[in-house]
Amino acid sequence: MTTEKRREREVEEMKELILSAASDIIASEGFDKLSIRKIAKKIEYSPSIIYHYFDDKEEILNVVIQRGYKKIVSAVSSMKIEGSVPEEKLVQMTQNYIKVALSMPEEFMAAQLNQSKVALKHTSSLFKGASKEKPALSALYQCLKEMYKDKDVDENTIELTAQMIVVSTLGLIFKIIIEKDISDEQRDNLISFYSNEIVLRMANGNRLN
Structure with a gap:
């Protein structure tokens, strides 16, 4: 060498x-x-x-958050779920997202609850047009768009649906992290029910119109 x-x-x-x-x-x-x-x-x-x-603490923070965010992006856009029907893909993406977040609970919570510009640069997802800038949200948006391909659903509605799924998913993740006494079996039941029932209902609502 x-x-x-x-x-x-x-x-x-x-x-x-x-x-x-x-x-x-x-x-x-x-x-x-x-x-x-x-x-x-x-x-x-x-x-x-x-x-x-x-250079400074901000650069270190930026790198740490970027690494955590890349894990999330990788989870929701995993090659393992390519080729699945949209509904199956949505369920798998949701479950992958939750499991990756739960694998680094303290880091995930700290990032999501932090209001600094450095943190929000990576974690903000509710602004208009976020689905075009945020890779994880974009993957979810594209999955929903595929689900609605035979329906007249506008892009704004698709983005809002994706954002609401993200928000509700964060709520479940936070509660599972906070309630540390939940058994593994109950945690798995919650994740399965949420992704297979609640998320699909939120997504399918636009297809009934």
Whole structure:
């Protein structure tokens, strides 16, 4: 391995160490409590070292949130559900979204409840036109559009439907995270009933008009 390659690897390893520490702090204390000093203390380096790898705390936050968001996007646009009929795809997308969120509960809650510009850049989804800018919402929008292909449903209605599904799904995720004593069986029952009954009813309402 050349000196240059070794240096590149060392830089990436240090960045990962910093980001991992930041994620841990966010998960346990929330976004607002994250600081360069806390990260430095956790990785046992001086704060000045961190500035060799990141410009500031905001850049670190941005990378951490981007990574979490990519997991969500990957879940709702998984190749495993390609080719399914729209209804099956919608159910699978919803379940994938919930399961990924529940796999990182503290990080997910911290991001969704944070009102900073950095967080909202990634988590906001209720503004008009969001389905064209947000990959996860766009995947849901396209699935609904496929469901309505034989009906005269306008784009605004499709986007609003997608946004309402996202909002209600967030509500279920939050409650499951907060009510920590829910059994695995009950959690699975809630997710199954919600995705197969509630979400499909919300989506199918526009096809009955």
